[in-house]
Amino acid sequence: MAAQAVIDARDLSLTFTTADGPVYALxxxxxxxxxxxxxxxxxxxxxGKTTLLRVIADLEQATAGTISVNGMSASQARxxxxxxxxxxxxxxxxxxxxxxxVGLPLEIMGTADAASRVKRNLELVNLAGFEKKFPxxxxxxxxxxxxxxxxxxxxxxxxxxxxxxGALDEIVRDKLNxxxxxxxxATKKTVVFVTHSIPEAVFLSSRIVVMSPRPGRIIDVIExxxxxxxxxxxxxxxEFLKIAHxxxxxxxxxxxxxx
Amino acid sequence: MSDGRTExxxxxxVTVVCVIIxxxxxxxxxxxxxxxxxPKIEALGGGFANTINVSWSLDRPVIxxxxxxxxxxxxxxxxxxxxxxRSLVYHVWVTLSSTLLGFVLGTLLGIGLAVAIVHFKLLSxxxxxxxxxxxxxxILAIAPMIIVVxxxxxxxxxxxxxxxxxxxxxxxVAIGMVKGLTSPDPMQLDLMRTYNASxxxxxxxxxxxxxxxFLFASLKVAVAIALTGAIVxxxxxxxxxxxxxxxxxxxxxxxxxxxxxxLVAASAVAAALVYGVGGIERIVxxxxxxxx
Numbered sequence: 041m042a043a044q045a046v047i048d049a050r051d052l053s054l055t056f057t058t059a060d061g062p063v064y065a066l067x068x069x070x071x072x073x074x075x076x077x078x079x080x081x082x083x084x085x086x087x088g089k090t091t092l093l094r095v096i097a098d099l100e101q102a103t104a105g106t107i108s109v110n111g112m113s114a115s116q117a118r119x120x121x122x123x124x125x126x127x128x129x130x131x132x133x134x135x136x137x138x139x140x141x142v143g144l145p146l147e148i149m150g151t152a153d154a155a156s157r158v159k160r161n162l163e164l165v166n167l168a169g170f171e172k173k174f175p176x177x178x179x180x181x182x183x184x185x186x187x188x189x190x191x192x193x194x195x196x197x198x199x200x201x202x203x204x205x206g207a208l209d210e211i212v213r214d215k216l217n218x219x220x221x222x223x224x225x226a227t228k229k230t231v232v233f234v235t236h237s238i239p240e241a242v243f244l245s246s247r248i249v250v251m252s253p254r255p256g257r258i259i260d261v262i263e264x265x266x267x268x269x270x271x272x273x274x275x276x277x278x279e280f281l282k283i284a285h286x287x288x289x290x291x292x293x294x295x296x297x298x299x
Numbered sequence: 300m301s302d303g304r305t306e307x308x309x310x311x312x313v314t315v316v317c318v319i320i321x322x323x324x325x326x327x328x329x330x331x332x333x334x335x336x337x338p339k340i341e342a343l344g345g346g347f348a349n350t351i352n353v354s355w356s357l358d359r360p361v362i363x364x365x366x367x368x369x370x371x372x373x374x375x376x377x378x379x380x381x382x383x384x385r386s387l388v389y390h391v392w393v394t395l396s397s398t399l400l401g402f403v404l405g406t407l408l409g410i411g412l413a414v415a416i417v418h419f420k421l422l423s424x425x426x427x428x429x430x431x432x433x434x435x436x437x438i439l440a441i442a443p444m445i446i447v448v449x450x451x452x453x454x455x456x457x458x459x460x461x462x463x464x465x466x467x468x469x470x471x472v473a474i475g476m477v478k479g480l481t482s483p484d485p486m487q488l489d490l491m492r493t494y495n496a497s498x499x500x501x502x503x504x505x506x507x508x509x510x511x512x513f514l515f516a517s518l519k520v521a522v523a524i525a526l527t528g529a530i531v532x533x534x535x536x537x538x539x540x541x542x543x544x545x546x547x548x549x550x551x552x553x554x555x556x557x558x559x560x561x562l563v564a565a566s567a568v569a570a571a572l573v574y575g576v577g578g579i580e581r582i583v584x585x586x587x588x589x590x591x
Contacts, residue, residue: 099489118495125493131486135508135587144504148494174588194494 401464
């Protein structure tokens with residue numbers, strides 16, 4: 041079982057030193073993410089969910105505790121390109137076409153079969169035929185799909201997603217949630233997903249990590265056990281609503297609904 | 300598409316401004332030239348018609364009338380072989396060649412400095428004050444020194460003038476490129492970090508492309524002042540050729556028409572250079588997928 045852990049965090053803390061005194065972004069985080077999990081971090085702004093994801097990605101460094109990613113330290117994992125990262129915004133390079141954007145990590149890594157990987161991953165996000173377009177010619181939802189294809193092109197076992205659909209409207213978001221679920225089922229990747237939407241977290245995840253702010257900590261971890269072949273309709277079922285209720289209770293216990 | 304429309308819409312205002320300038324120029328020529336032309340006008344019996352005729356056709360006017368300048372430009376451009384010393388084309392070429400060399404050198408220096416400043420925090424503190432100080436020295440004061448110092452080590456002609464152009468035009472390029480190379484947003488930079496990209500990969504694949512709009516804005520300024528630098532470089536040494544030498548020679552012998560035609564040539568060259576940089580910018584923009 042221990043060998044299966046893709047992410048293992050022990051007593052992880054991160055304190056930012058600011059002019060107004062220390063900010064306790066994360067405190068005493070213990071978390072194990074296993075191979076093939078779809079784990080969501082949910083919580084209000086400032087609960088440290090994005091910070092935790094950035095620590096996993098070695099974009100921030102913890103001030104105490106240990107973290108391992110793929111059995112390595114977070115920085116070794118980053119240097120080994122062990123994960124693909126999807127940001128809150130597509131962060132596409134506007135001077136690159138869709139295929140050049142997806143191929144960017146492959147150029148940097150010096151991958152030999154770049155062309156076929158770009159093609160395959162664009163097909164995976166249903167964007168075949170858009171190779172020569174520039175980002176401004178695509179809708180927001182399509183741009184974010186390009187950025188997912190770009191993260192997948194690295195062909196990592198681990199996908200880190202930081203509120204990737206937060207800026208999109210609900211209809212597009214529903215569609216992309218459905219597609220992401222299919223993608224997860226097809227690729228068997230381990231996904232860590234940050235969100236502030238309860239339905240999104242419950243619908244997508246195999247496990248939900250509920251977090252609360254000041255200091256950023258984990259309040260509850262919920263196993264969902266929803267059927268793998270679920271569709272958006274599942275959101276009206278009692279099982280779904282029960283899990284959503286427990287998430288909300290967790291957020292309430294963490295004082296997330298108070299001023 | 301939108302270009303064609305703006306061009307059509309701008310014909311009227313451009314024409315109006317040109318007409319106003321020419322009318323003002325002709326009127327100014329009357330008032331300023333009558334002072335020196337007084338005896339001649341009186342000799343012809345005075346009157347408005349004589350005043351105009353004389354003041355617009357003096358050999359050595361205080362201000363030549365526009366048509367005098369046009370005739371002079373025409374004669375020195377089209378009626379003399381371009382390799383002859385009396386040809387304006389010859390002098391334009393001499394100045395243009397040192398302008399372009401200085402522009403290329405200054406651009407490379409400016410980009411080099413910007414790359415260094417962006418990558419080494421210490422340099423931005425230690426180098427920036429010197430870069431700014433270099434531009435507070437009047438070029439007219441430092442140009443003769445550059446010419447003399449380089450002359451003493453055997454460098455004359457094209458190179459010293461180019462150095463003066465370079466000295467002027469590296470500055471906007473350096474400032475613009477520092478801004479441009481640091482323009483990528485944190486997310487675009489974080490993305491490179493997740494790929495474990497090297498410093499040079501970040502530079503070539505992110506910082507340089509992101510800096511292009513800033514580079515071209517700077518280059519338009521730089522190319523125009525490179526020309527100024529080349530002309531100023533021709534003044535202190537009494538150079539025998541170049542737009543600057545035409546102006547100098549004209550002022551020695553009171554040939555105001557020659558001075559003005561050299562000025563017209565200088566501004567035409569400057570306009571062509573800026574326009575040329577703009578053309579290259581449009582091509583680069585198209586390559587980089589800018590909105591049509």
